[in-house]
Amino acid sequence: MVSQKVLIKNPTGLHLRPAGILCKEAMQYKSLITFRFRENTANAKSVLSVLGACVKCGDEIEFVCEGEDEEEALKALVAAVENGLGE
DSSP states (O other), X not given: OEEEEEEOOOTTOXXXXXXXXXXXXXXXXXXXXXXXXXXXXXXXXOHXXXXXXXXXXXXXXXXXXXXXXXXXXXXXHHHHHHTTTTO
């Protein structure tokens, strides 16, 4: 299991479009990919779960990846968030 914290830079947070991009990226990996935000844990492969977390600009989330390709998955997701998730 690997994990890393990352700051959300998107001005509008994780609304539908960036949440979809995040999920699409996460679904390319076999690992279980979740993220922690406050006391909640969200499934990064589920758009509804990501949207339900209500992540805003400036919030910090912690990705947790567990599985055979966990290292690559973590790097890709952190890079996607740092690059603004298409915004």
